[in-house]
Amino acid sequence: MAVQALGYLGIGATNLDDWSDFAIRQLGMQQVDRSASCRAFRMDDRRQRLIVDRELAQAERYFGWEVADAAALDTLAARLEAAGVAVRRETAALADQRCVGGLISFRDPSGNRLEAFHGPLVADEPFRPGRDISGFRTGVLGMGHVVLMVADFGPALAFYQNLLGFRVSDFIRQPITACFLHVNQRHHSLALFQHTRLGLHHLMMEMYSLDDVGQGYDLAQAERDRVAVSLGRHPNDYMTSFYMRTPSNFLVEYGWGAREVDDATWQPQEMSTIASFWGHDGLIRSVAGDAPPPPHPPAPPPAGRRAPVQVMEGNYQRLSGVCPWWDATAGR
């Protein structure tokens, strides 16, 4: 086991005030650091999860992947170096900035800056959300998932699987090439999409309550052009979510109710469509960008696809059966 979770995300941006407003008022994060050049935000007990840095180039991002401890970090560094990947042992000063015990940095085959770290610092104060939400589902699942568009799909997939220890959840070969990968029970902490437009497509954050998502949807709809993809439900991780444009050129998916995977029993599955059970209007457009539509549009997915909602204790109440016809149907 190498990487265990997505720990943090850093982005380069100059519009720091726009980011503060979006992260606090829309997403419900807590701003903890505000300097002339940098903003940092919490979403749980960790000191920081999202960092927006004016001194980074606009398109530059860094992805913080968590490992168990210092020994695991050394093992990972050695494995990367044995495979010919240039690894940098970062300074204590950078570890302080990242609020971790230690870190290394390296690039994936697409040039994305990755950081692997151990020993994340926990805040002294409880998390205080920026708006009234129940909270973000993080913990051992990490801060969420990221979806990267890559040109060289095969080498990128091999890198994340063979060197960093990601496992395939499911994949699709038509009409696009994509793979969803997990490192813990979260259905995917990373997805790779083969694409000519490179970089981060979206960051997903999962809420404890469907109502957090619905109220976020109301807020986003009140703003012109904030919603990029309408509310919908994904067929692979079962997440009910919508996507927002951020102050930078990637999206945030805001969702609830994703399923978990169990490595003991999980079998990777090939998907025949990325179309959602319902909704998510704009998702295909957000991936395709300005590319011309395919000459033969894919067939619509079959109707009537559905799956049980994924809930946790304290998050649901059982209803009684009320109709003999339904009881008989459910019994079958």
Ligand SMILES: [Fe+2]
């Ligand atoms: Fe997603």
